[in-house]
Amino acid sequence: MKKKPIEKLEELGFRVLEQIEKKTNPFLEIPIRSFSNIIYDEKTKKLILGEKTSKRYFLNIAHAKKFMQTLIIASKCKELLEENIHTSLRDMFYAVKRTLPNSNENTFDDQHKESDPIIEDLEVMLDVLREELHLNADIRGRVVGNVTIEDSGDIIHWDKLGSGGWAIPSNVEDIKFKRVEADFCLVVEKNAAWERLNEDKFWKKHNCILIGAQGQAARGIRRLIKRLNTEFNLPVYVFSDCDAYGWYIYSVIKAGSMNLAHTSEKLATPDAKFIGLTMSDITTYDLKKYTIKATQQDIKRATELLNYKWFQHPLWQRELKLMISKGYKAELEALTSKGFRFVSENYLPEKISKKDFLP
Amino acid sequence: MKKKPIEKLEELGFRVLEQIEKKTNPFLEIPIRSFSNIIYDEKTKKLILGEKTSKRYFLNIAHAKKFMQTLIIASKCKELLEENIHTSLRDMFYAVKRTLPNSNENTFDDQHKESDPIIEDLEVMLDVLREELHLNADIRGRVVGNVTIEDSGDIIHWDKLGSGGWAIPSNVEDIKFKRVEADFCLVVEKNAAWERLNEDKFWKKHNCILIGAQGQAARGIRRLIKRLNTEFNLPVYVFSDCDAYGWYIYSVIKAGSMNLAHTSEKLATPDAKFIGLTMSDITTYDLKKYTIKATQQDIKRATELLNYKWFQHPLWQRELKLMISKGYKAELEALTSKGFRFVSENYLPEKISKKDFLP
Numbered sequence: 001m002k003k004k005p006i007e008k009l010e011e012l013g014f015r016v017l018e019q020i021e022k023k024t025n026p027f028l029e030i031p032i033r034s035f036s037n038i039i040y041d042e043k044t045k046k047l048i049l050g051e052k053t054s055k056r057y058f059l060n061i062a063h064a065k066k067f068m069q070t071l072i073i074a075s076k077c078k079e080l081l082e083e084n085i086h087t088s089l090r091d092m093f094y095a096v097k098r099t100l101p102n103s104n105e106n107t108f109d110d111q112h113k114e115s116d117p118i119i120e121d122l123e124v125m126l127d128v129l130r131e132e133l134h135l136n137a138d139i140r141g142r143v144v145g146n147v148t149i150e151d152s153g154d155i156i157h158w159d160k161l162g163s164g165g166w167a168i169p170s171n172v173e174d175i176k177f178k179r180v181e182a183d184f185c186l187v188v189e190k191n192a193a194w195e196r197l198n199e200d201k202f203w204k205k206h207n208c209i210l211i212g213a214q215g216q217a218a219r220g221i222r223r224l225i226k227r228l229n230t231e232f233n234l235p236v237y238v239f240s241d242c243d244a245y246g247w248y249i250y251s252v253i254k255a256g257s258m259n260l261a262h263t264s265e266k267l268a269t270p271d272a273k274f275i276g277l278t279m280s281d282i283t284t285y286d287l288k289k290y291t292i293k294a295t296q297q298d299i300k301r302a303t304e305l306l307n308y309k310w311f312q313h314p315l316w317q318r319e320l321k322l323m324i325s326k327g328y329k330a331e332l333e334a335l336t337s338k339g340f341r342f343v344s345e346n347y348l349p350e351k352i353s354k355k356d357f358l359p
Numbered sequence: 360m361k362k363k364p365i366e367k368l369e370e371l372g373f374r375v376l377e378q379i380e381k382k383t384n385p386f387l388e389i390p391i392r393s394f395s396n397i398i399y400d401e402k403t404k405k406l407i408l409g410e411k412t413s414k415r416y417f418l419n420i421a422h423a424k425k426f427m428q429t430l431i432i433a434s435k436c437k438e439l440l441e442e443n444i445h446t447s448l449r450d451m452f453y454a455v456k457r458t459l460p461n462s463n464e465n466t467f468d469d470q471h472k473e474s475d476p477i478i479e480d481l482e483v484m485l486d487v488l489r490e491e492l493h494l495n496a497d498i499r500g501r502v503v504g505n506v507t508i509e510d511s512g513d514i515i516h517w518d519k520l521g522s523g524g525w526a527i528p529s530n531v532e533d534i535k536f537k538r539v540e541a542d543f544c545l546v547v548e549k550n551a552a553w554e555r556l557n558e559d560k561f562w563k564k565h566n567c568i569l570i571g572a573q574g575q576a577a578r579g580i581r582r583l584i585k586r587l588n589t590e591f592n593l594p595v596y597v598f599s600d601c602d603a604y605g606w607y608i609y610s611v612i613k614a615g616s617m618n619l620a621h622t623s624e625k626l627a628t629p630d631a632k633f634i635g636l637t638m639s640d641i642t643t644y645d646l647k648k649y650t651i652k653a654t655q656q657d658i659k660r661a662t663e664l665l666n667y668k669w670f671q672h673p674l675w676q677r678e679l680k681l682m683i684s685k686g687y688k689a690e691l692e693a694l695t696s697k698g699f700r701f702v703s704e705n706y707l708p709e710k711i712s713k714k715d716f717l718p
Contacts, residue, residue, distance in 0.1 A: 080699070086555070087699050090690070091699065093692075094649055094693055094696045095699060097648075097696065098696075099648065139550040139551065139553075140573075142498075150521075151522055160513040160514070161513060161526075162509075162510025162511040162513040162534075163510055163528040164528040166520065166523050166524075166525070167524045167526035167527075168523055169523040169554065170550075191497075192446075192447035192449060194498075195447070195528065196450070212498075214498075289456075289457075289458065290456065333447070336453040336454050340439070341444070
């Protein structure tokens with residue numbers, strides 16, 4: 001039986017209490033999240049945390065404040081769970097910021113340097129997603145497809161949402177899938193391309209779930225993709241720009257991200273495949289005239305990707321080297337030079353039928 | 360009888376044809392969109408364009424390329440309307456970019472410098488929104504409330520969408536409102552605050568339409584607000600951060616924006632009121648400890664607002680001067696220091712019942 005997040009929080013409190021009663025110096029043991037402990041796991045194809053941990057002591061002048069902050073946040077999370085309230089990282093910062101009595105010392109002075117990292121500490125210590133502690137991340141994304149879900153008591157048909165689609169919430173943990181009749185899941189980096197595909201009813205014609213990510217996929221989107229992939233065995237195809245940033249967006253969906261390596265187990269979808277845009281597409285579809293000169297920054301980023309362990313597949317090495325040697329990139333909209341419906345009627349169907357994906 | 364956008368495009372073409380047949384130098388007459396022709400209309404409380412126009416001639420070496428570009432885009436828009444396709448500004452750029460036969464001259468080389476401005480020229484020349492030419496703007500925003508709409512053949516109940524809400528499309532021109540039972544419309548700058556309010560079912564308890572803007576309201580959101588306000592007489596309240604940027608977001612919803620003054624007629628909602636956060640709130644709700652030091656940039660922006668004609672109301676002058684003299688600002692999340700449900704259970708209901716709004 002898997003422990004509930006609230007039980008994990010209570011255990012954390014009891015452990016500290018026990019240490020105090022035993023008159024030992026209370027401490028928390030926290031897996032290290034820095035670069036030195038981030039590993040690309042070749043077996044699962046995910047970025048994960050290694051085994052290194054650090055101890056945070058109460059009776060240590062360098063640790064005491066962080067120790068206090070950790071317990072304050074843990075206690076506030078327990079309150080969120082008990083009252084069944086979800087909130088944001090920013091709200092949490094304001095909820096825990098106060099001046100300690102008879103002092104000029106604040107519990108917290110900065111969200112990004114203090115409360116956010118403590119929340120990530122709790123995630124790794126307790127092996128939970130912050131969403132399970134009712135702390136919502138950024139909200140973005142929209143979805144349509146042959147799916148019916150239940151959420152907060154409402155039955156929502158993703159195939160009856162007109163031109164807008166369902167706005168993906170930051171937290172998809174409690175969504176119940178009542179009917180999933182799609183054959184695959186197509187994730188589109190750009191919302192404008194998503195709208196074009198939705199207008200052409202691409203998801204109906206090709207029986208897929210169409211997700212618009214609006215750039216880097218927010219955690220809610222990544223968790224939704226992961227759930228559709230693991231719970232319903234749906235293949236996942238990602239469609240982004242042909243540049244180092246678009247390709248990295250894909251890799252975050254697939255393998256996880258470096259600064260959130262501890263969440264990969266729940267957010268990464270190693271099954272995901274890349275449908276385009278590729279450097280090879282530029283030749284195949286005669287798009288040279290619609291490419292953009294790569295900036296120094298683009299080349300630098302592509303060179304970094306070239307060295308990442310999760311970009312070592314020969315096909316990706318080839319793409320990255322092509323980009324660096326040719327010195328250009330392309331946006332997915334370049335395909336519109338062939339016609340407004342080219343993406344939905346030619347490019348994507350051809351790629352899918354030929355299984356022309358990058359790993 | 361109002362002319363349809365496609366008829367306006369055809370007229371434009373026929374006018375040019377006529378000029379050619381008369382062997383005169385073909386020209387287009389275009390209202391000027393630069394700062395010198397932007398007026399704040401005290402009567403309608405909107406930013407609008409003045410009467411100044413310029414002529415763009417075919418037989419003028421400085422105008423010829425732009426003349427050609429205008430006709431290319433106009434013709435492509437006609438194609439969009441005839442085929443009933445909607446697309447983005449970026450897609451339009453790729454659709455019209457090509458090299459002229461037997462030359463090295465491209466029709467377009469840059470979206471932001473060339474095709475986008477031509478599209479704005481067409482908007483003012485034809486008195487249409489780009490959305491009416493089927494060119495979609497940025498997509499953002501989500502909505503819930505006691506409303507049922509029809510969109511693309513689907514019946515969508517905004518009160519049955521769980522934690523996510525309806526994703527607002529870029530184009531809300533063709534949405535049919537089947538049932539609007541709300542008493543007012545609350546626009547929230549930040550999506551995280553929107554999620555919190557949605558979780559508390561604020562819209563159900565206070566019978567309102569709850570719109571999350573995710574920063575500066577996209578055109579689709581502004582048009583939706585405008586339609587709800589004018590077609591259903593719904594009051595509109597805007598809730599943003601207490602800083603010059605949050606207040607400007609409000610003013611764009613209310614009066615329009617300077618770079619899109621020609622769209623104010625269709626996008627601005629002069630009826631809108633500002634519900635918070637204000638500098639006075641910081642005192643009323645004892646939030647001083649949760650303020651943030653204003654940066655030089657913040658003060659500079661507030662000083663600019665102080666001089667804008669649409670911020671001349673004494674109450675706004677007072678707020679702006681307070682911000683500049685005190686040298687701090689606050690985020691709407693500061694209210695969370697009073698409790699996670701303080702905004703939905705205290706702050707907003709109090710403000711609404713006391714009609715404590717800024718104009």
